[in-house]
Amino acid sequence: MRTRTSVRGRAGRTADGPAVRAAARWGLVAYGVVYLLIGALALQVASGDRGRQADSGGALRELARQPFGQALVWAAGAGLAGLALWRLSEALLGAARPDGHRPKERLRSAARAAVLAVLAASAIAVAAGSGDGGSSDEQSRDLTSRLLDLPAGRWLVGALGLAVVGVGVWSVVRALRHEFRREVGPVPPRLRRTVDVLGVAGGVSRGLVFAVAGAFAVSAAVRYDPDEARGLDDSLRALAGTPAGPWLLAAVAVGLVLYGVFLFALARWHRG
Known part of the structure; x- marks a missing residue:
């Protein structure tokens, strides 16, 4: 029992190490920017501008139009990739939260990691000029x-x-x-x-x-x-x-x- 507890403790610390935490914070900021832009685009649709695309693809294209847009999209893609890895580490090793080792929490983290990985790939494709976010x-x-x-x-x-x-x-x-x-x-x-x-x-x-x-x-x-x-x-x-x-x-x-x-x-x- 003591061995199992110590293993879980080490796993939790590994999933929440300093480097992973830094990547997660960066990724959360990038994810927040995406939601801010989606909400702003949806507001424009509500006001009658039907030409806007209120989803992640539209948000990434809007971000790319800003000054230093390509660099911003690269930063967002890298941040989202880091956040996806953090969620994946939670799924594999357990989160630092008290209930982070429960199967339900691991499954939730795995689902989040998959969604974030797709979004990160889309952002990187936009930044590289090989896609438009779709x-x-x-x-x-x-x-x-x-x-x-x-x-x-x-x-x-x-x-x-x-x-x-x-x-x-x-x-x-x-x-x-x-x-x-x-x-x-x-x-x-x-x-x-x-x-x-x-x-x-x-x-x-x-x-x-x-x-x-x-x-x-x-x-x-x-x-x-x-x-x-x-x-x-x-x-x-x-x-x-x-x-x-x-x-x-x-x-x-x-x-x-x-x-x-x-x-x-x-x-x-x-x-x-």
Whole structure:
């Protein structure tokens, strides 16, 4: 028992070493910038500018247009790659949090690492001039089409869609229950409420978009039509088609901006 405990302790320290922590903080800042830009682009869509692409590809292209844009995208790609490696180390070795060695937490870290690795690769491709970040809508439809062509593909797409809906709902519940506090270390008392507001508003908005995207995937499975699938951009635009209209899209867009700011706070006061 003592040996197992010491091994776990060493693993936790390895997953949260100084170099890994530095890379994680850099990556969290880069991830925050991406969410800030997605939220800002979604706000422009809500205000009537339909030419904007409110997803990671659009955010990376917007970043590339800024002064020293190529260098900024390279920095973002490197940071996101570092963050992906950090999440992977948590999946393999366990996080430094008290519950970081639980299978559920390891699986969550592995899923995060996969998403971040794809985003990092996209950023590096944009920086290198070999890609434009792509459209999340086209990528979703292409992936759905390939999956539907597989044996039992309809069931697979449906199951994945339900899983994404579940992730979205879980993200909302987790935000409302303030579970993000597990990853946030000591925050100055005067800023605790602000960080809580950022975590709740950002987590709820992010979860809502995931749930909408998952629902579209389920619809694609039911109708056996890959064109029913939606990425982040079309999922956000779908919110403007609800009875609440563009106001709902604007509210969610603000929430995504706040989630980006929350990631900055997490980079500053991450537990570990």
